[in-house]
Amino acid sequence: MLNLANTNHTKKIHDAASDMVAYGQAFYAKGWNLATSSNYSAVVSEEPLQVLMTASGKHKGELTTSDFVLVDESLKVVEPDGKPSTTNLKPSAEAALHLAIARRAGVGAVLHTHSIWSTILSERYFADKAVTLSGYEMLKALAGIKTHETTVRIAILENSQDMDEVAEIVNAKIDSGEIEHGFLLKGHGLYTWAASLAAARNQVEALEFLFEVVGRSGGS
Numbered sequence: 098m099l100n101l102a103n104t105n106h107t108k109k110i111h112d113a114a115s116d117m118v119a120y121g122q123a124f125y126a127k128g129w130n131l132a133t134s135s136n137y138s139a140v141v142s143e144e145p146l147q148v149l150m151t152a153s154g155k156h157k158g159e160l161t162t163s164d165f166v167l168v169d170e171s172l173k174v175v176e177p178d179g180k181p182s183t184t185n186l187k188p189s190a191e192a193a194l195h196l197a198i199a200r201r202a203g204v205g206a207v208l209h210t211h212s213i214w215s216t217i218l219s220e221r222y223f224a225d226k227a228v229t230l231s232g233y234e235m236l237k238a239l240a241g242i243k244t245h246e247t248t249v250r251i252a253i254l255e256n257s258q259d260m261d262e263v264a265e266i267v268n269a270k271i272d273s274g275e276i277e278h279g280f281l282l283k284g285h286g287l288y289t290w291a292a293s294l295a296a297a298r299n300q301v302e303a304l305e306f307l308f309e310v311v312g313r314s315g316g317s
């Protein structure tokens with residue numbers, strides 16, 4: 098459990114945890130993160146870098162504000178003041194991927210879901226290396242998109258237990274422009290990020306809606 102004193106920094110941590118608890122409940126209700134699947138993170142300090150993450154093995158529909166860990170730029174679990182934490186909680190096995198994305202400029206939160214439709218589409222379109230989303234009004238919920246008359250490709254990557262390797266691939270593809278709003282891991286789920294938790298939540302909702310539309314219609 099995080100030791101939260103009454104400071105601006107710790108208030109930011111508590112507020113982020115509270116938001117992620119609410120998102121966990123909402124996403125669980127929609128079937129996007131059943132059981133202990135999925136993980137969320139929020140940048141609560143840029144200098145030094147501190148990222149609040151869901152602890153490993155926690156049911157996302159039953160999260161409390163005590164079910165999070167604070168990690169530094171080396172993925173060490175710390176207290177808000179940066180001192181080593183004595184908690185027995187550990188970050189998710191995918192924490193390295195969250196941290197790699199969180200280090201990028203402009204990223205304030207990373208959300209990962211395991212929905213039925215993202216899983217189906219990640220396998221259905223794996224040979225195409227992406228799910229293509231074109232002409233939908235809901236695309237305007239994604240950062241930087243102002244019109245439905247656009248096409249977004251959500252890259253699909255091979256799943257792996259080596260999150261450091263996945264992180265390297267993701268960063269390279271973000272740098273090349275192949276990944277912008279998020280990506281799918283084959284048979285796994287969606288990763289998306291934005292400048293804030295609220296913006297990242299909006300992207301989860303928009304992309305999950307679009308995945309279901311494409312999945313139900315049988316095309317893009």
